Amino acid sequence: MFVRIRFARYWAVACLLCLGFWQLGQGAYIPAKAWLAQDLMQRAWVRTGMGQARATPWPWADTWPVARLTARSGAIDLIVLAGGSGRTLAFGPGHLSASAMPGEVGNAVIGGHRDTHFRFLQSIEPGERLNLELSNGRKHVYEVVAVDIVDSRKGALRLDTDDAMLSLVTCYPFAAREAGGPLRYVVTAIMLY
Numbered sequence: 001m002f003v004r005i006r007f008a009r010y011w012a013v014a015c016l017l018c019l020g021f022w023q024l025g026q027g028a029y030i031p032a033k034a035w036l037a038q039d040l041m042q043r044a045w046v047r048t049g050m051g052q053a054r055a056t057p058w059p060w061a062d063t064w065p066v067a068r069l070t071a072r073s074g075a076i077d078l079i080v081l082a083g084g085s086g087r088t089l090a091f092g093p094g095h096l097s098a099s100a101m102p103g104e105v106g107n108a109v110i111g112g113h114r115d116t117h118f119r120f121l122q123s124i125e126p127g128e129r130l131n132l133e134l135s136n137g138r139k140h141v142y143e144v145v146a147v148d149i150v151d152s153r154k155g156a157l158r159l160d161t162d163d164a165m166l167s168l169v170t171c172y173p174f175a176a177r178e179a180g181g182p183l184r185y186v187v188t189a190i191m192l193y
Contacts, residue, residue, distance in 0.1 A: 033090065041081065041091070063094070065080065068132070080092065080094065080132075081093065083095070093117050095110050103164060106164070112169075112170050114170040114176075114179075126147065127144060130144065147188075168189075169186050
């Protein structure tokens, strides 16, 4: 009898430990994937700089680096991928193909997840500088001019502007328990040079 009770306790402890490790793994999965993907994309970015067109970060990738976004004096360093699909945004910020290319007249829109790559947007303020390097080596500096919370059901981003602009878009609020609500956090910047 004593052996059975002891065995049941060990079994219960083992199950609780497994459940705890599983929960820990679930919580760490998305940030770990985002970090690893950025490392692979940094390598693809280097290959792009060496002249390789559409250098994919991994062999089966359907996206490639189009720009490098830095902010906060280099503390933020992100590779921006081509496309804005959910699959692309799982690995890093994505440039929406319907928008202008960074550095060109029009609004270049880059989307990203609020809980990984674009978490830094919650503390960005007007006047801050954003640096964007394109795959062809051109570098542009943008200044943040506005931070807005927009209801995606009632408004849309203007793409055809007379100036070269950049909009960084993520879901809002940052601390929401569930993703996919209608609110978007939009950081608008204008190109200085």
